[in-house]
Amino acid sequence: MNEAVQSPVLSARRSRGLALLLATITALAIMSAVSWWRYVSERDAISGLPDKERTAFYERTLHTLQTACAKGNEGLAEYCERQADLIVQFPECDQACQKLAQSHKARPTR
Numbered sequence: 486m487n488e489a490v491q492s493p494v495l496s497a498r499r500s501r502g503l504a505l506l507l508a509t510i511t512a513l514a515i516m517s518a519v520s521w522w523r524y525v526s527e528r529d530a531i532s533g534l535p536d537k538e539r540t541a542f543y544e545r546t547l548h549t550l551q552t553a554c555a556k557g558n559e560g561l562a563e564y565c566e567r568q569a570d571l572i573v574q575f576p577e578c579d580q581a582c583q584k585l586a587q588s589h590k591a592r593p594t595r
Contacts, residue, residue: 531575
């Protein structure tokens with residue numbers, strides 16, 4: 486008789502746990518889809534620029550990362566990280582550019 490009383494409770498717990506798991510997976514999938522859409526949209530916008538404009542945009546972004554962002558100003562850290570995310574989407578971004586961008590990525594804090 487004790488099992489009959491506990492069975493609905495366990496079933497309800499399992500159902501809540503399963504619902505929470507499914508909600509978490511759904512939220513992660515939506516966040517991933519939005520992030521991917523933003524990345525593709527930005528990359529497509531960059532690719533759609535005329536070569537001369539794209540090159541000038543790339544060079545300005547690279548210059549910013551090499552100068553203002555290289556000074557390590559904490560007030561610019563978020564801006565510099567966004568610039569690093571942006572520059573790697575340019576076809577002109579070679580290995581040195583990739584390395585520079587990586588150096589401006591946020592590092593985990595304690």
